[in-house]
Amino acid sequence: MVSRGLVSGRLALVTGAGSGIGRAACQVLSREGATVIAADKNYDAAMETIKKHTALASGSNNTGDHSAMELDVSDAKSVQNLLKAILNEYKLPPKIVVNSAGVTRDNWLLKLSEEDYDSVMHVNLKGTFLIMQTFAKAMTESSIQGSIINISSIVGKYGNIGQTNYSASKAGVVAMTQSAAKELGKFNVRVNAILPGFIDTPIIKTVPDKVKEHMLKLVPLGRLGDPTEVAEVITFLSSDKSSFITGAAIDVTGGF
Template sequence: MVAGIVSGRLALVTGAGSGIGRAACQVLSREGATVIAADKDYESAVETIKKHTALASGSNAVGDHCAFELDVSNTKSILDLFTKLQRQYKAPPTIIINSAGITRDNWLLKLSEDDFNSVHDVNLKGTFLIMQTFAKALTEASLPGSIVNISSIVGKYGNMGQTNYSASKAGVIGMTKSAAKELGKFNIRVNAILPGFIDTPMVKTVPEKVKEGMLKLIPLGRLGDPTEVAEMITFLSSDKSSYITGTTVEVTGGF
Protein backbone atom coordinates (compact mmCIF):
# COMPACT_ATOMS: atom_id res chain seq x y z
CA MET A 1 0.00 0.00 0.00
CA VAL A 2 1.38 3.44 -0.99
CA ALA A 3 1.80 5.83 1.95
CA GLY A 4 -0.31 8.98 1.88
CA ILE A 5 1.23 12.44 1.68
CA VAL A 6 0.60 13.15 5.38
CA SER A 7 1.25 9.65 6.72
CA GLY A 8 2.10 9.41 10.39
CA ARG A 9 1.09 12.98 11.21
CA LEU A 10 -1.37 14.19 13.82
CA ALA A 11 -3.94 16.65 12.48
CA LEU A 12 -6.32 18.88 14.45
CA VAL A 13 -9.37 20.06 12.49
CA THR A 14 -11.75 22.59 14.04
CA GLY A 15 -15.29 22.88 12.69
CA ALA A 16 -14.97 19.19 11.88
CA GLY A 17 -18.65 18.39 12.33
CA SER A 18 -19.75 19.44 8.84
CA GLY A 19 -18.84 21.04 5.53
CA ILE A 20 -15.21 21.79 4.76
CA GLY A 21 -14.01 20.64 8.20
CA ARG A 22 -15.61 17.22 7.80
CA ALA A 23 -14.21 16.86 4.28
CA ALA A 24 -10.75 17.82 5.58
CA CYS A 25 -10.92 15.00 8.13
CA GLN A 26 -11.91 12.61 5.37
CA VAL A 27 -9.07 13.51 3.00
CA LEU A 28 -6.38 13.91 5.68
CA SER A 29 -7.21 10.47 7.09
CA ARG A 30 -7.25 8.99 3.59
CA GLU A 31 -3.74 10.38 3.12
CA GLY A 32 -2.49 8.75 6.31
CA ALA A 33 -2.95 11.36 9.05
CA THR A 34 -4.38 10.64 12.49
CA VAL A 35 -7.32 13.02 12.77
CA ILE A 36 -8.64 14.94 15.77
CA ALA A 37 -12.13 16.14 14.86
CA ALA A 38 -13.11 19.10 17.07
CA ASP A 39 -16.44 20.89 16.94
CA LYS A 40 -18.80 22.77 19.25
CA ASP A 41 -21.37 20.13 18.26
CA TYR A 42 -19.72 17.05 19.75
CA GLU A 43 -22.17 14.57 18.19
CA SER A 44 -21.38 15.91 14.71
CA ALA A 45 -17.66 15.52 15.39
CA VAL A 46 -18.27 11.92 16.50
CA GLU A 47 -20.22 11.28 13.30
CA THR A 48 -17.29 12.63 11.28
CA ILE A 49 -14.97 10.14 12.95
CA LYS A 50 -17.39 7.22 12.70
CA LYS A 51 -18.51 7.70 9.11
CA HIS A 52 -16.11 10.00 7.29
CA THR A 53 -12.56 9.02 8.20
CA ALA A 54 -10.41 6.27 6.74
CA LEU A 55 -11.01 2.93 8.53
CA ALA A 56 -14.28 4.31 9.93
CA SER A 57 -16.05 1.89 12.25
CA GLY A 58 -18.43 2.11 15.17
CA SER A 59 -16.56 3.75 18.04
CA ASN A 60 -15.88 7.41 18.90
CA ALA A 61 -12.16 6.70 18.51
CA VAL A 62 -11.42 4.94 15.22
CA GLY A 63 -7.86 3.67 15.24
CA ASP A 64 -6.18 6.71 16.72
CA HIS A 65 -8.73 9.16 15.26
CA CYS A 66 -10.78 10.92 17.93
CA ALA A 67 -13.59 13.45 18.39
CA PHE A 68 -13.67 16.27 20.93
CA GLU A 69 -16.05 19.07 21.87
CA LEU A 70 -14.48 22.48 21.33
CA ASP A 71 -15.59 26.12 21.45
CA VAL A 72 -12.82 27.97 19.60
CA SER A 73 -13.94 31.32 21.00
CA ASN A 74 -13.33 30.14 24.57
CA THR A 75 -9.75 29.99 25.88
CA LYS A 76 -10.59 27.49 28.62
CA SER A 77 -12.19 25.13 26.09
CA ILE A 78 -9.04 25.27 23.95
CA LEU A 79 -6.70 24.68 26.90
CA ASP A 80 -8.86 21.76 28.06
CA LEU A 81 -8.56 20.23 24.58
CA PHE A 82 -4.81 20.80 24.55
CA THR A 83 -4.42 19.03 27.90
CA LYS A 84 -6.48 16.05 26.69
CA LEU A 85 -4.46 15.78 23.47
CA GLN A 86 -1.16 15.89 25.35
CA ARG A 87 -2.40 13.12 27.61
CA GLN A 88 -3.66 10.99 24.72
CA TYR A 89 -1.03 11.55 22.01
CA LYS A 90 2.01 12.72 24.06
CA ALA A 91 2.79 15.32 21.37
CA PRO A 92 1.00 18.30 19.80
CA PRO A 93 -0.59 18.02 16.35
CA THR A 94 1.75 19.14 13.57
CA ILE A 95 -1.16 19.90 11.23
CA ILE A 96 -3.68 22.50 12.44
CA ILE A 97 -6.74 23.28 10.30
CA ASN A 98 -8.82 26.27 11.40
CA SER A 99 -12.15 25.55 9.76
CA ALA A 100 -14.61 26.57 12.51
CA GLY A 101 -16.78 29.43 11.32
CA ILE A 102 -20.25 30.96 11.62
CA THR A 103 -22.39 33.51 9.81
CA ARG A 104 -24.88 36.02 11.22
CA ASP A 105 -25.91 37.81 8.02
CA ASN A 106 -27.73 41.10 7.86
CA TRP A 107 -27.55 44.46 6.12
CA LEU A 108 -25.00 46.85 7.60
CA LEU A 109 -27.69 49.25 8.78
CA LYS A 110 -29.54 46.45 10.58
CA LEU A 111 -26.64 44.37 11.89
CA SER A 112 -26.59 44.08 15.68
CA GLU A 113 -23.45 44.51 17.73
CA ASP A 114 -23.98 41.04 19.19
CA ASP A 115 -24.06 39.47 15.70
CA PHE A 116 -20.93 41.38 14.73
CA ASN A 117 -19.11 40.25 17.87
CA SER A 118 -20.18 36.60 17.74
CA VAL A 119 -18.90 36.19 14.17
CA HIS A 120 -15.56 37.78 15.05
CA ASP A 121 -15.26 35.73 18.24
CA VAL A 122 -15.46 32.46 16.28
CA ASN A 123 -13.98 33.29 12.89
CA LEU A 124 -11.16 35.64 13.83
CA LYS A 125 -10.45 35.35 17.56
CA GLY A 126 -10.99 31.58 17.46
CA THR A 127 -8.44 31.20 14.67
CA PHE A 128 -6.00 33.36 16.63
CA LEU A 129 -6.41 31.39 19.87
CA ILE A 130 -5.96 28.00 18.16
CA MET A 131 -2.91 29.23 16.26
CA GLN A 132 -1.33 30.74 19.36
CA THR A 133 -1.93 27.71 21.58
CA PHE A 134 -0.73 25.04 19.17
CA ALA A 135 2.08 27.01 17.52
CA LYS A 136 3.50 27.65 20.98
CA ALA A 137 3.36 23.91 21.71
CA LEU A 138 5.14 23.14 18.44
CA THR A 139 7.93 25.63 19.16
CA GLU A 140 8.41 24.23 22.67
CA ALA A 141 8.61 20.69 21.26
CA SER A 142 10.91 21.85 18.40
CA LEU A 143 8.51 20.32 15.86
CA PRO A 144 7.82 21.63 12.34
CA GLY A 145 4.20 22.22 11.47
CA SER A 146 1.63 23.44 8.98
CA ILE A 147 -1.30 25.67 9.88
CA VAL A 148 -4.07 26.12 7.32
CA ASN A 149 -6.66 28.80 8.03
CA ILE A 150 -9.98 28.82 6.20
CA SER A 151 -10.80 32.35 5.13
CA SER A 152 -13.26 33.13 2.32
CA ILE A 153 -13.32 34.80 -1.07
CA VAL A 154 -15.66 37.39 0.49
CA GLY A 155 -12.76 38.34 2.77
CA LYS A 156 -11.11 39.64 -0.41
CA TYR A 157 -14.05 41.08 -2.33
CA GLY A 158 -16.77 41.65 0.27
CA ASN A 159 -20.38 40.57 -0.05
CA MET A 160 -23.73 42.27 0.51
CA GLY A 161 -25.27 41.37 3.84
CA GLN A 162 -21.99 40.06 5.23
CA THR A 163 -20.04 43.03 6.57
CA ASN A 164 -19.29 41.13 9.79
CA TYR A 165 -18.36 37.85 8.06
CA SER A 166 -16.25 39.43 5.31
CA ALA A 167 -14.39 41.58 7.87
CA SER A 168 -13.63 38.52 10.01
CA LYS A 169 -12.36 36.57 7.00
CA ALA A 170 -10.26 39.51 5.79
CA GLY A 171 -8.76 39.54 9.27
CA VAL A 172 -7.86 35.86 8.91
CA ILE A 173 -5.89 36.71 5.73
CA GLY A 174 -3.89 39.45 7.45
CA MET A 175 -3.31 37.31 10.52
CA THR A 176 -2.13 34.40 8.37
CA LYS A 177 0.46 36.52 6.58
CA SER A 178 1.74 38.02 9.84
CA ALA A 179 1.91 34.65 11.62
CA ALA A 180 3.82 33.15 8.69
CA LYS A 181 6.49 35.84 9.05
CA GLU A 182 6.82 35.19 12.79
CA LEU A 183 6.71 31.39 12.72
CA GLY A 184 8.88 30.69 9.68
CA LYS A 185 12.05 30.58 11.78
CA PHE A 186 10.50 27.66 13.70
CA ASN A 187 9.74 25.83 10.43
CA ILE A 188 6.01 26.32 10.98
CA ARG A 189 4.19 27.26 7.78
CA VAL A 190 0.94 29.25 7.83
CA ASN A 191 -1.35 29.56 4.79
CA ALA A 192 -4.96 30.47 4.13
CA ILE A 193 -7.53 29.09 1.72
CA LEU A 194 -10.22 31.34 0.27
CA PRO A 195 -13.15 29.09 -0.69
CA GLY A 196 -15.80 30.45 -2.99
CA PHE A 197 -19.36 29.12 -3.00
CA ILE A 198 -18.99 25.60 -1.68
CA ASP A 199 -21.87 23.17 -1.19
CA THR A 200 -21.92 23.28 2.63
CA PRO A 201 -24.66 23.76 5.26
CA MET A 202 -23.65 27.44 5.41
CA VAL A 203 -24.39 27.96 1.69
CA LYS A 204 -27.66 26.02 1.94
CA THR A 205 -29.10 28.97 3.93
CA VAL A 206 -28.62 31.31 0.94
CA PRO A 207 -31.93 32.08 -0.83
CA GLU A 208 -32.35 30.22 -4.13
CA LYS A 209 -32.63 33.40 -6.20
CA VAL A 210 -29.35 34.71 -4.75
CA LYS A 211 -27.69 31.35 -5.38
CA GLU A 212 -28.77 31.41 -9.04
CA GLY A 213 -27.24 34.86 -9.44
CA MET A 214 -23.98 33.70 -7.88
CA LEU A 215 -23.74 30.65 -10.16
CA LYS A 216 -23.78 32.99 -13.18
CA LEU A 217 -20.58 34.61 -11.84
CA ILE A 218 -18.71 31.30 -11.56
CA PRO A 219 -16.96 30.31 -14.82
CA LEU A 220 -17.19 26.60 -13.93
CA GLY A 221 -20.95 27.06 -13.50
CA ARG A 222 -21.43 25.10 -10.28
CA LEU A 223 -20.92 25.12 -6.54
CA GLY A 224 -17.69 23.60 -5.28
CA ASP A 225 -17.60 20.35 -3.37
CA PRO A 226 -16.10 20.45 0.16
CA THR A 227 -13.70 17.69 -0.88
CA GLU A 228 -12.22 20.01 -3.51
CA VAL A 229 -11.24 22.41 -0.73
CA ALA A 230 -10.06 19.51 1.46
CA GLU A 231 -7.64 18.35 -1.25
CA MET A 232 -5.96 21.78 -1.15
CA ILE A 233 -5.94 21.71 2.67
CA THR A 234 -4.14 18.37 2.55
CA PHE A 235 -1.63 19.58 -0.03
CA LEU A 236 -0.78 22.62 2.12
CA SER A 237 -0.46 20.30 5.14
CA SER A 238 2.07 18.08 3.37
CA ASP A 239 5.73 18.33 2.41
CA LYS A 240 4.62 18.77 -1.19
CA SER A 241 4.06 22.43 -0.25
CA SER A 242 7.24 22.73 1.82
CA TYR A 243 8.26 26.13 0.37
CA ILE A 244 4.79 27.70 0.55
CA THR A 245 3.96 29.93 3.50
CA GLY A 246 2.18 33.23 4.07
CA THR A 247 0.06 32.81 0.96
CA THR A 248 -3.63 32.56 0.10
CA VAL A 249 -5.12 30.05 -2.32
CA GLU A 250 -8.48 30.71 -3.96
CA VAL A 251 -10.69 27.64 -4.50
CA THR A 252 -13.60 29.32 -6.23
CA GLY A 253 -14.30 27.82 -9.67
CA GLY A 254 -12.96 31.12 -11.08
CA PHE A 255 -15.39 33.39 -9.22
Protein backbone atom coordinates (compact mmCIF):
# COMPACT_ATOMS: atom_id res chain seq x y z
CA MET A 1 0.00 0.00 0.00
CA VAL A 2 1.16 3.55 -0.72
CA SER A 3 2.71 4.98 2.44
CA ARG A 4 2.70 8.68 1.62
CA GLY A 5 -0.46 9.12 -0.38
CA LEU A 6 -2.89 11.98 0.12
CA VAL A 7 -5.23 9.83 2.22
CA SER A 8 -2.88 7.22 3.67
CA GLY A 9 -4.32 5.16 6.50
CA ARG A 10 -7.88 6.45 6.08
CA LEU A 11 -10.97 4.33 5.67
CA ALA A 12 -13.13 5.37 2.72
CA LEU A 13 -16.69 4.36 1.83
CA VAL A 14 -17.74 4.79 -1.79
CA THR A 15 -21.34 4.16 -2.88
CA GLY A 16 -22.15 3.37 -6.48
CA ALA A 17 -18.73 1.74 -6.57
CA GLY A 18 -19.58 -0.87 -9.17
CA SER A 19 -18.97 1.38 -12.18
CA GLY A 20 -18.23 4.85 -13.49
CA ILE A 21 -17.18 7.61 -11.12
CA GLY A 22 -17.62 5.40 -8.05
CA ARG A 23 -15.25 2.76 -9.41
CA ALA A 24 -12.71 5.41 -10.38
CA ALA A 25 -12.96 6.95 -6.90
CA CYS A 26 -12.12 3.58 -5.34
CA GLN A 27 -9.14 3.25 -7.65
CA VAL A 28 -7.67 6.69 -6.97
CA LEU A 29 -8.39 6.67 -3.22
CA SER A 30 -6.64 3.30 -2.87
CA ARG A 31 -3.74 4.54 -4.99
CA GLU A 32 -3.36 7.38 -2.50
CA GLY A 33 -3.27 5.03 0.47
CA ALA A 34 -6.87 4.68 1.63
CA THR A 35 -8.53 1.43 2.64
CA VAL A 36 -11.65 1.29 0.46
CA ILE A 37 -15.12 -0.10 1.04
CA ALA A 38 -16.83 -0.43 -2.34
CA ALA A 39 -20.60 -0.44 -1.84
CA ASP A 40 -23.10 -1.03 -4.61
CA LYS A 41 -26.54 -2.53 -5.17
CA ASN A 42 -24.76 -4.91 -7.54
CA TYR A 43 -22.43 -6.77 -5.16
CA ASP A 44 -20.61 -8.58 -7.97
CA ALA A 45 -19.77 -5.28 -9.64
CA ALA A 46 -18.48 -3.89 -6.33
CA MET A 47 -16.34 -6.98 -5.85
CA GLU A 48 -14.97 -6.57 -9.38
CA THR A 49 -14.01 -3.01 -8.48
CA ILE A 50 -12.05 -4.28 -5.49
CA LYS A 51 -10.40 -7.22 -7.25
CA LYS A 52 -9.62 -5.74 -10.65
CA HIS A 53 -9.19 -2.03 -9.96
CA THR A 54 -8.69 -1.05 -6.34
CA ALA A 55 -6.16 -3.71 -5.31
CA LEU A 56 -4.02 -3.10 -8.38
CA ALA A 57 -4.16 0.68 -7.93
CA SER A 58 -2.79 0.35 -4.41
CA GLY A 59 0.19 -1.60 -5.73
CA SER A 60 -0.98 -5.08 -4.82
CA ASN A 61 -2.48 -8.08 -6.55
CA ASN A 62 -4.76 -8.97 -3.64
CA THR A 63 -7.69 -7.20 -2.02
CA GLY A 64 -5.90 -6.66 1.31
CA ASP A 65 -8.08 -4.71 3.74
CA HIS A 66 -10.35 -3.42 0.97
CA SER A 67 -13.85 -4.85 0.90
CA ALA A 68 -17.03 -4.95 -1.18
CA MET A 69 -20.47 -4.65 0.38
CA GLU A 70 -24.02 -4.77 -0.95
CA LEU A 71 -26.05 -1.60 -0.47
CA ASP A 72 -29.35 -0.07 -1.53
CA VAL A 73 -28.88 3.61 -0.67
CA SER A 74 -32.62 4.29 -0.89
CA ASP A 75 -33.37 1.78 1.89
CA ALA A 76 -32.71 3.05 5.42
CA LYS A 77 -32.37 -0.49 6.80
CA SER A 78 -29.77 -1.35 4.15
CA VAL A 79 -27.80 1.77 5.07
CA GLN A 80 -27.92 0.89 8.77
CA ASN A 81 -26.82 -2.67 8.00
CA LEU A 82 -23.88 -1.29 6.03
CA LEU A 83 -22.76 0.83 8.98
CA LYS A 84 -23.01 -2.20 11.30
CA ALA A 85 -20.98 -4.34 8.90
CA ILE A 86 -18.28 -1.66 8.64
CA LEU A 87 -18.06 -1.21 12.41
CA ASN A 88 -17.89 -4.97 12.83
CA GLU A 89 -15.04 -5.30 10.33
CA TYR A 90 -13.06 -2.09 10.85
CA LYS A 91 -14.12 -1.04 14.40
CA LEU A 92 -14.50 2.59 13.35
CA PRO A 93 -16.69 4.41 10.82
CA PRO A 94 -15.06 5.66 7.62
CA LYS A 95 -13.30 9.00 7.64
CA ILE A 96 -14.15 9.52 3.96
CA VAL A 97 -17.64 9.03 2.50
CA VAL A 98 -18.29 9.40 -1.23
CA ASN A 99 -21.93 9.47 -2.32
CA SER A 100 -21.68 8.35 -5.94
CA ALA A 101 -24.72 6.07 -6.29
CA GLY A 102 -27.13 7.43 -8.87
CA VAL A 103 -29.66 6.45 -11.52
CA THR A 104 -31.38 8.06 -14.50
CA ARG A 105 -34.90 7.50 -15.79
CA ASP A 106 -35.02 10.02 -18.62
CA ASN A 107 -38.12 11.19 -20.43
CA TRP A 108 -39.84 14.35 -21.58
CA LEU A 109 -41.59 16.21 -18.78
CA LEU A 110 -44.98 15.61 -20.39
CA LYS A 111 -44.34 11.87 -20.58
CA LEU A 112 -42.41 11.27 -17.34
CA SER A 113 -44.13 8.75 -15.10
CA GLU A 114 -44.53 9.27 -11.38
CA GLU A 115 -42.72 5.96 -10.86
CA ASP A 116 -39.67 7.15 -12.79
CA TYR A 117 -39.71 10.46 -10.95
CA ASP A 118 -39.83 8.70 -7.58
CA SER A 119 -37.13 6.13 -8.37
CA VAL A 120 -34.63 8.84 -9.31
CA MET A 121 -35.45 10.90 -6.22
CA HIS A 122 -35.23 7.88 -3.92
CA VAL A 123 -31.74 6.93 -5.07
CA ASN A 124 -30.12 10.26 -5.94
CA LEU A 125 -31.54 12.54 -3.27
CA LYS A 126 -32.95 10.39 -0.48
CA GLY A 127 -30.06 7.94 -0.83
CA THR A 128 -27.53 10.75 -0.45
CA PHE A 129 -29.43 12.00 2.59
CA LEU A 130 -29.57 8.59 4.27
CA ILE A 131 -25.87 7.88 3.77
CA MET A 132 -24.86 11.38 4.84
CA GLN A 133 -27.07 11.37 7.95
CA THR A 134 -26.08 7.87 9.05
CA PHE A 135 -22.35 8.23 8.58
CA ALA A 136 -22.09 11.85 9.76
CA LYS A 137 -23.75 10.72 12.99
CA ALA A 138 -21.24 7.88 13.29
CA MET A 139 -18.36 10.29 12.63
CA THR A 140 -19.49 12.77 15.28
CA GLU A 141 -20.06 10.04 17.87
CA SER A 142 -16.53 8.73 17.25
CA SER A 143 -15.01 12.26 17.13
CA ILE A 144 -13.75 11.61 13.60
CA GLN A 145 -12.79 14.64 11.52
CA GLY A 146 -14.34 13.36 8.34
CA SER A 147 -14.99 14.41 4.77
CA ILE A 148 -18.19 13.72 2.86
CA ILE A 149 -18.22 14.20 -0.91
CA ASN A 150 -21.59 14.16 -2.68
CA ILE A 151 -21.72 13.66 -6.44
CA SER A 152 -24.22 16.05 -7.99
CA SER A 153 -24.25 16.97 -11.71
CA ILE A 154 -23.87 20.05 -13.86
CA VAL A 155 -27.47 19.49 -15.01
CA GLY A 156 -28.46 20.25 -11.42
CA LYS A 157 -27.30 23.81 -12.15
CA TYR A 158 -28.47 24.30 -15.73
CA GLY A 159 -31.10 21.61 -16.33
CA ASN A 160 -31.19 19.31 -19.34
CA ILE A 161 -33.77 18.20 -21.88
CA GLY A 162 -35.44 14.98 -20.81
CA GLN A 163 -34.04 15.09 -17.29
CA THR A 164 -36.46 17.06 -15.14
CA ASN A 165 -36.34 14.36 -12.46
CA TYR A 166 -32.57 13.87 -12.59
CA SER A 167 -31.74 17.58 -12.64
CA ALA A 168 -34.07 18.24 -9.71
CA SER A 169 -32.49 15.45 -7.68
CA LYS A 170 -28.98 16.72 -8.37
CA ALA A 171 -29.89 20.34 -7.56
CA GLY A 172 -31.23 19.02 -4.27
CA VAL A 173 -27.91 17.31 -3.56
CA VAL A 174 -26.10 20.67 -3.81
CA ALA A 175 -28.53 22.45 -1.48
CA MET A 176 -28.42 19.56 0.98
CA THR A 177 -24.61 19.60 0.88
CA GLN A 178 -24.45 23.30 1.65
CA SER A 179 -26.88 22.99 4.56
CA ALA A 180 -25.13 19.94 5.99
CA ALA A 181 -21.76 21.71 5.78
CA LYS A 182 -23.13 24.52 7.96
CA GLU A 183 -24.44 22.05 10.52
CA LEU A 184 -21.47 19.69 10.64
CA GLY A 185 -18.65 22.24 10.61
CA LYS A 186 -18.63 22.46 14.42
CA PHE A 187 -17.82 18.73 14.47
CA ASN A 188 -14.95 19.17 11.97
CA VAL A 189 -16.84 17.14 9.38
CA ARG A 190 -16.55 18.72 5.95
CA VAL A 191 -19.21 18.29 3.26
CA ASN A 192 -18.68 19.20 -0.39
CA ALA A 193 -20.32 18.49 -3.73
CA ILE A 194 -18.88 17.82 -7.16
CA LEU A 195 -20.83 18.66 -10.31
CA PRO A 196 -19.47 16.49 -13.12
CA GLY A 197 -20.26 17.42 -16.69
CA PHE A 198 -20.37 14.90 -19.52
CA ILE A 199 -18.23 12.05 -18.22
CA ASP A 200 -17.52 8.79 -20.05
CA THR A 201 -19.57 6.51 -17.77
CA PRO A 202 -22.25 3.85 -18.35
CA ILE A 203 -24.91 6.57 -17.94
CA ILE A 204 -23.53 8.59 -20.88
CA LYS A 205 -23.57 5.48 -23.08
CA THR A 206 -27.38 5.56 -23.02
CA VAL A 207 -27.38 8.99 -24.70
CA PRO A 208 -28.11 8.91 -28.46
CA ASP A 209 -25.12 9.78 -30.65
CA LYS A 210 -26.79 12.89 -32.12
CA VAL A 211 -27.46 14.25 -28.64
CA LYS A 212 -23.90 13.42 -27.57
CA GLU A 213 -22.48 15.28 -30.57
CA HIS A 214 -24.52 18.34 -29.63
CA MET A 215 -23.38 18.08 -26.01
CA LEU A 216 -19.71 17.95 -26.96
CA LYS A 217 -20.08 21.19 -28.93
CA LEU A 218 -20.94 22.87 -25.63
CA VAL A 219 -17.71 21.70 -23.96
CA PRO A 220 -14.76 24.06 -24.62
CA LEU A 221 -12.26 21.22 -24.11
CA GLY A 222 -14.12 19.34 -26.83
CA ARG A 223 -14.30 15.89 -25.24
CA LEU A 224 -15.95 13.75 -22.62
CA GLY A 225 -14.34 13.71 -19.20
CA ASP A 226 -12.75 10.57 -17.83
CA PRO A 227 -14.11 9.22 -14.51
CA THR A 228 -10.58 9.38 -13.11
CA GLU A 229 -10.58 13.15 -13.62
CA VAL A 230 -13.54 13.40 -11.25
CA ALA A 231 -11.96 10.88 -8.87
CA GLU A 232 -8.85 13.06 -8.53
CA VAL A 233 -11.04 15.92 -7.27
CA ILE A 234 -12.84 13.52 -4.91
CA THR A 235 -9.48 12.48 -3.48
CA PHE A 236 -8.37 16.10 -3.08
CA LEU A 237 -11.57 16.87 -1.15
CA SER A 238 -10.95 13.76 0.97
CA SER A 239 -7.48 14.92 1.95
CA ASP A 240 -5.94 17.53 4.24
CA LYS A 241 -5.04 19.53 1.13
CA SER A 242 -8.66 20.76 1.18
CA SER A 243 -8.86 21.28 4.96
CA PHE A 244 -10.55 24.72 4.70
CA ILE A 245 -13.03 23.76 1.98
CA THR A 246 -16.56 22.89 3.03
CA GLY A 247 -19.97 23.68 1.55
CA ALA A 248 -18.42 24.00 -1.90
CA ALA A 249 -19.93 22.84 -5.18
CA ILE A 250 -17.12 22.26 -7.67
CA ASP A 251 -17.74 21.95 -11.41
CA VAL A 252 -15.71 19.32 -13.26
CA THR A 253 -17.03 19.90 -16.75
CA GLY A 254 -14.32 20.81 -19.24
CA GLY A 255 -15.71 24.34 -19.18
CA PHE A 256 -19.35 23.56 -20.03
